[in-house]
Amino acid sequence: MATRPSSAATARPRLWLPLIEKVALAVAVFLPLVLRGEPQLVTLATNILILALLAVSFDLCWGYSGIMSFGQALFFGVASYAVALIGRDLDFSQLAATLPLAMAIGLALSLLFAFFLLLGRRTPTVIFVALGTLTGAYAAERLVSGWQYVGAGNGLSSVKLMQFGSYEFVEGADFYFLVLALLLLVYLGCRALVRSQFGLVLAGMRQNEERLAFLGYRVQIYKATAFAIAGAIAGLSGALYAYHQGFTGPGNLGPGLSTTAVLYCLFGGTGTLIGPILGTVAIESISYFLSGSQTVKQYWPVLLGVLLLLVVAFRPTGLLGLLVSTRERIGSFGRRAP
Amino acid sequence: MALLEVQGIQKSFGALKALDGAGLRITEGSFHGLIGPNGSGKSTLLKAIAGAHFADAGTVVFNGQDLTRALPYERSRAGMSLKFQITAVLPELSVYDNVLLATQAHQSPFSLARSRSRAQLHDRVMEPLESFRLVGRADDLAGELSHGEQQWLEIAMALALRPKLLMLDEPTGGMSPEERRVTGELLRPIKSWCALLIVEHDLDFIRDLCDRLTVLDHGQVLDEGTVEEIQRSDKVKKVYTTRE
Numbered sequence: 209m210a211t212r213p214s215s216a217a218t219a220r221p222r223l224w225l226p227l228i229e230k231v232a233l234a235v236a237v238f239l240p241l242v243l244r245g246e247p248q249l250v251t252l253a254t255n256i257l258i259l260a261l262l263a264v265s266f267d268l269c270w271g272y273s274g275i276m277s278f279g280q281a282l283f284f285g286v287a288s289y290a291v292a293l294i295g296r297d298l299d300f301s302q303l304a305a306t307l308p309l310a311m312a313i314g315l316a317l318s319l320l321f322a323f324f325l326l327l328g329r330r331t332p333t334v335i336f337v338a339l340g341t342l343t344g345a346y347a348a349e350r351l352v353s354g355w356q357y358v359g360a361g362n363g364l365s366s367v368k369l370m371q372f373g374s375y376e377f378v379e380g381a382d383f384y385f386l387v388l389a390l391l392l393l394v395y396l397g398c399r400a401l402v403r404s405q406f407g408l409v410l411a412g413m414r415q416n417e418e419r420l421a422f423l424g425y426r427v428q429i430y431k432a433t434a435f436a437i438a439g440a441i442a443g444l445s446g447a448l449y450a451y452h453q454g455f456t457g458p459g460n461l462g463p464g465l466s467t468t469a470v471l472y473c474l475f476g477g478t479g480t481l482i483g484p485i486l487g488t489v490a491i492e493s494i495s496y497f498l499s500g501s502q503t504v505k506q507y508w509p510v511l512l513g514v515l516l517l518l519v520v521a522f523r524p525t526g527l528l529g530l531l532v533s534t535r536e537r538i539g540s541f542g543r544r545a546p
Numbered sequence: 547m548a549l550l551e552v553q554g555i556q557k558s559f560g561a562l563k564a565l566d567g568a569g570l571r572i573t574e575g576s577f578h579g580l581i582g583p584n585g586s587g588k589s590t591l592l593k594a595i596a597g598a599h600f601a602d603a604g605t606v607v608f609n610g611q612d613l614t615r616a617l618p619y620e621r622s623r624a625g626m627s628l629k630f631q632i633t634a635v636l637p638e639l640s641v642y643d644n645v646l647l648a649t650q651a652h653q654s655p656f657s658l659a660r661s662r663s664r665a666q667l668h669d670r671v672m673e674p675l676e677s678f679r680l681v682g683r684a685d686d687l688a689g690e691l692s693h694g695e696q697q698w699l700e701i702a703m704a705l706a707l708r709p710k711l712l713m714l715d716e717p718t719g720g721m722s723p724e725e726r727r728v729t730g731e732l733l734r735p736i737k738s739w740c741a742l743l744i745v746e747h748d749l750d751f752i753r754d755l756c757d758r759l760t761v762l763d764h765g766q767v768l769d770e771g772t773v774e775e776i777q778r779s780d781k782v783k784k785v786y787t788t789r790e
Contacts, residue, residue, distance in 0.1 A: 401659060420647070421619045423651045
């Protein structure tokens with residue numbers, strides 16, 4: 209039987225990603241203790257974790273599958289409206305039902321988009337998918353802005369508190385730990401997927417889609433699957449956001465938030481799962497702490513744009529690329545032979 | 547029965563007629579060379595057979611199946627395998643993972659998500675790596691290989707699919723004479739289980755490897771026969787002496 213060689217390459221240490229993941233998890237677990245007495249910062253941290261879910265969902269599309277989705281906010285926003293409406297009209301907000309429902313809505317909606325944008329006979333171009341998803345997000349934002357049943361331009365406020373049995377989740381450490389647990393589950397699930405043999409197909413597809421078609425892969429199926437999973441994660445994120453903020457509005461469906469998710473990923477580093485989370489933490493934290501100054505607040509979007517142009521131009525692998533090599537970022541796939 | 551029967555293929559790119567009724571016939575286990583002057587339509591015919599281009603007219607029947615309108619992945623699953631003219635390995639994946647990607651290609655996405663088959667496929671991955679002298683580089687990134695090694699890796703990937711027909715578009719392009727000789731040696735053993743259709747400029751390489759040749763000129767078949775018959779063909783001599 210042929211044996212696996214032991215070349216110098218196998219012995220290369222892979223230090224940074226596991227270390228960064230462990231440090232990030234430790235910081236996230238102990239943060240509410242450190243921030244005791246600073247409830248507004250716990251609220252900020254919860255918000256960041258919720259948006260990090262959206263960033264991970266975009267990264268699954270772009271960083272792993274080569275799908276430039278400018279419509280992740282659409283799945284996020286529709287799910288947020290759905291749980292807000294269920295709370296308002298049915299007086300129901302049990303998380304055991306509404307969060308899976310939000311994921312199912314994100315999944316179904318993304319599958320619908322995948323049917324039109326990804327599942328054609330020939331593989332679509334990146335631009336076609338980007339414009340298709342952007343158009344969807346823009347159209348949805350315009351639609352709800354004029355629809356009185358969903359609050360039109362004012363959105364839906366006073367969203368019913370999320371419940372588990374008779375327990376109600378309000379802003380604070382409980383909500384934070386719930387979101388952290390969900391983010392951890394999503395993270396581990398996504399990591400299992402992208403490190404599986406399925407993930408190897410995604411990695412190959414990202415590098416040369418045409419080559420994979422000639423190897424016998426129907427790449428559209430893999431793209432649609434990754435896009436649908438990402439849609440479900442965005443849906444979960446949107447529902448948590450509506451419950452946490454007590455509000456959802458047209459801005460949660462549109463190109464603005466979709467683009468912000470792109471920026472989280474590019475800034476943190478696409479093609480790793482921890483990169484988008486760090487990008488969300490960095491951008492949202494800087495945004496929060498600089499918002500005290502009126503001048504900075506006014507020009508923040510411009511500063512953000514310039515910063516990101518610099519990152520894309522000089523460090524396309526994002527913040528994480530400062531430490532993590534290409535080799536480590538790509539990693540290995542599936543269970544190796546003993 | 548022929549393994550591959552290609553008839554009357556026409557393909558135009560705007561005003562340029564690249565193929566004008568070209569065709570060929572390959573039997574199981576035969577090594578077939580496709581030669582002709584530059585611009586004669588060799589690579590275009592190969593791509594039309596593999597599905598990279600859809601022919602404007604004509605038919606491609608493979609192993610009894612009409613694949614004329616089939617997509618590349620359908621042709622691959624039917625048993626065709628193509629190595630591109632420009633090397634198309636996946637540079638950011640390891641050499642091992644490049645071959646694994648080919649080996650697992652016909653499994654379902656669900657099965658791949660569970661990663662159950664990697665250990666089982668290990669021997670099937672190592673086999674072509676051993677055949678093409680790449681075992682020592684298995685853990686290196688494909689992009690770190692020399693040009694010749696990348697060509698071998700791509701042939702190894704194409705063979706890892708266990709095709710009935712391997713199509714190679716200028717596999718020795720950019721190789722040293724020694725690498726060309728070795729490539730010929732590496733390809734000969736597959737004859738027992740796989741047919742070969744090869745486009746190549748190196749006529750010595752083709753002559754040593756192939757049983758039959760098809761000569762194209764201006765998108766049409768100029769001549770077809772055994773290597774000896776083609777070497778004696780006045781039509782072919784005329785084209786090569788006046789055009790090359």
